[in-house]
Amino acid sequence: MTILGKMQILADSAQFDLCDYVNKQKNSEVNLPGIYNASSNGCEIPLFKTLMTNKCKNDCKYCINECKRNFTRMELSPREIAKVFLNYYDSNLVNGLFLSSGVGNTIDQTMENLIETIRILRKEYGYQDYIHLKIIPGASKDSIKRAMSLSDRISMNIEAATKDGLYELSSTKDYNKDILKRIKWINDLSKRDSSLAPSGQTTQLVIGANDETDEEILKRMESLYNKFDLRRTYFSAFTPVEGTELENRIGESTERTAQLYHADALLSEYNFKKNEIVFNENGQLSLSEDPKILAAQEMNIFPVEINSAPYIELIRVPGIGTKSAKKIINIRKKMPFKKLSDLKKIGVVTKRAEPYIKIEGKYQTTFQ
Template sequence: MSTLSKMKVLTDSAQFDLCDYVNHHKSSQVNLPGIYHAKGRNGCEVPLFKTLLSNKCKNDCKYCINQNKNNFTRLELEPDELARVFLSYYNNNYVNGLFLSSGISDNEENTMEKIIETIRLLRKKYEYDDYIHIKIIPGASKDAIKRSMALANRVSLNIEAATPSGLEELTSTKDYNKDILKRLSWINSLEGKSYVYPNSTHTTQLIVGANNETDREILNRMEKLYKNSNLKRSYFSAFTPVEGTEFENKDSCNVDRTSKLYHADALLNEYKYNLKELVFDNNDHLSLDEDPKILAARKMDIFPVEINSSPFIDLIRVPGIGVKSAKKIINIRKKHPFQNKEELKKIGVVTGRAEPYIKFNGNYQSDLFNF
């Protein structure tokens, strides 16, 4: 089988891994396998080459087309073969970076060795110095993780579920505490070391709707990770049933649910909310109809906040005021106090949302503050 034929299969198998990467280069639109347009938080789309090294896998994940019970053609690329294909894309300006993952072809350590050899060839043999994001295999050794982080701009390890019991609903071949949480702690302990690739970061991903975990359970896990590690961010993959898997007859996850989880996750990670500040329904899920920040604000007793004197932690709890605009408010008010909402609007505050929750020098400009 030709390398191109292999790529068509392996890149399709990598479609459910999520990532972002912010860059401002542009590439032409081409119809080649593996070009994935990652979207950063600034809305910028960047083309990455996203593929599996192998679709062979010993795991029995019930949602995954590559689970070991499926009978189909299994393929694997050699490290140098993959490196050369990627470089042909990169040198032709089709992509701006590599996003590499893999099934576990025989065991965790051998698979990690092949991943590491691929990126080692790119860095050392071919002198490639642009973006590389690799997925760490659950159960990988600390030494393999260390060598991966010495070569990659970003590493990630999919947490998959929020609880041990949640992971047991998905697979019988992974140990939540040992294979995932322990490895995440190793990644965190290595980040920032002198031998790690400059400014290397790590992320994780969780599947939503494939098991019975609630939003509260999911966000409780995220809160613990953010408090105890330098985790850059989390991704929420809405479960979609795949024909040929044990979960092929399960319902798809509502994408509105993952959208609300992203909003709530940002409150925990960027805005430093506590889980207890968020509002859940009687089933421990977020509302699909209302913004979690507004729901949280309605039960807080800090409003209305004084724009010209309130601390940063209160300002970022105002709907319509983000982290960047809160910092601008604090810097500007040192020179002259804000007088009205129009001045806030000029620095990016969404005043239509913020107005009921703020005041200027003791005065409201709205009669909407009514909870």
């Protein structure tokens, strides 16, 4: 089989790692495997995303590559991956690499293959652009440190919100030891040396492969954001894969993951506490209402005065984001706001914000 043929299979095998909300296959005019658009700060960045091997000794029940599934297994060597990637990069098809792997032989050997690939790129070919490397659960501290020294960003998938939740999905990964302990190591290494993976670490959960609630998921995320400098979380909606133990489980809706993204941003960017987020009696977010508006309806701080409210209150107003809150604070130091249209000009979504604010003491509207 050609390298391109192998690439197609490995890129397809990386699908368990795609986040429905942020990654989309690149436009069809480029019909090459492994190209995905990642979203970052509102921009789409084409990345080459692949596994080194789809062989895996783990038994994650939602995953296309789980060890009991019967399908074509293969691997590419570090040099083959490096060369294919550079072909894409030099042809301006992608701006960076997102490299991951099944656990083909041992965890140590898999980590060495990943590290060797990016070492070849950085040290032999002088590649300086973006690399995101997925750390294998259970990896040694030494290999994590070396991977971080060659990567811009690294990630360790937690997959589930709780130890029991992961145990339902995999009998071969230990939640505390193989995953949470490694996330802590990554955080400690970053704090000691800021040149290691300077774009920080992220994580990912599979949503809907077990019965964990949104409340359990966001409780875990709050704890991780508080303890570690986690840059962001990706939520991947579970999709049943033929030939896996969960092939008959109903797939998860992208509406749910979209709401989790909104609520997660309240924790990670807006300093909300999990207890401020509104869940139904089953611990789930509303699928139709904005979590920020639902939270605001339960708070007793509104309406806040635009010309004096502290940042922490401004960002709790629906329609005011972190950027517009900072602009409000800068502008009002020089000149107080007089009317709604002034807020609209700086990016406030005034239709959403007006029930929750006063301007120079005047209510803008009444609560619904």
